[in-house]
Amino acid sequence: MGSYEYQIGVMVMVMAMAMLCLVGVVMSSQDGWDNAHATFYGGDHGEGTMQGACGYGDLFKQGYGLETTALSVSLFNDGKTCGACYELQCYDSPWCKPGTIKVTATNLCPANYTQKTGNWCNPPLKHFDLSVPMFTKIGVYKAGIIPVKYRRIPCVRSGGIKFEIQGNPWWMLVLVYNIAGDGDATDVKIKGSNTGWIQMTRNWGQKWQTWVQLNGQSLSFQVTTSDGKMVQSDDVAPKDWQFGQTFEGKQF
Numbered sequence: 001m002g003s004y005e006y007q008i009g010v011m012v013m014v015m016a017m018a019m020l021c022l023v024g025v026v027m028s029s030q031d032g033w034d035n036a037h038a039t040f041y042g043g044d045h046g047e048g049t050m051q052g053a054c055g056y057g058d059l060f061k062q063g064y065g066l067e068t069t070a071l072s073v074s075l076f077n078d079g080k081t082c083g084a085c086y087e088l089q090c091y092d093s094p095w096c097k098p099g100t101i102k103v104t105a106t107n108l109c110p111a112n113y114t115q116k117t118g119n120w121c122n123p124p125l126k127h128f129d130l131s132v133p134m135f136t137k138i139g140v141y142k143a144g145i146i147p148v149k150y151r152r153i154p155c156v157r158s159g160g161i162k163f164e165i166q167g168n169p170w171w172m173l174v175l176v177y178n179i180a181g182d183g184d185a186t187d188v189k190i191k192g193s194n195t196g197w198i199q200m201t202r203n204w205g206q207k208w209q210t211w212v213q214l215n216g217q218s219l220s221f222q223v224t225t226s227d228g229k230m231v232q233s234d235d236v237a238p239k240d241w242q243f244g245q246t247f248e249g250k251q252f
């Protein structure tokens, strides 16, 4: 090979390496994937109708189904991330299956502070506890635990935001669920037809409370998610609403 051809060869190689580097940089900074681990709990039916730490009830009736996850303490953030959506991908393990899953946070994977090692849900660990059908889409069942990459994604929901009115005439508790977009309510306000906007406070999970009595008034809601976006739903409940009823508002 002549020296000219050699020089061309070196140039092509350097250019190819530069391009590979560029692709690497672009890929590693892409869309904020982070590292965590995933396990599974229970049988094939997920959390089903069990009420978890987010306060949701029947996950199938509420539209979440099996595509759910419990979050470790550090991801759960005192329930503030209830309703958030994540995409997970197994990586760097012989137990991985290709592809990704999309799940909604509906529960807490509790810490055990007397168990110093081996509890994957203790802070500061990032961990997803999945239903068996979700886990086995990205990992082999007998692996038990797999390393995953995860990222927040927009939630896709059918229909509007749902407001389930619980409590009693002196204390109103509203479960807010089926939120699209960021998925996690960070602020909820309520308005009766005879009142101004009333700030609700988080009781637990996605249950919001007020002691203002709104019986006999139609109800409006403002829901804000962690991205700062707000959706206002006017008069979602008529003035003869009852405790135990669920109403549907607008959607992000």
Ligand SMILES: *[C@@H]1O[C@H](CO)[C@@H](O)[C@H](O)[C@H]1NC(C)=O
Pocket (backbone or CB within 6 Å): 112, 113, 114, 115
């Ligand atoms: C927490 O961990 C300790 C030590 O391993 C164990 O004895 C205990 O049963 C655990 N508690 C719960 C609630 O799992």
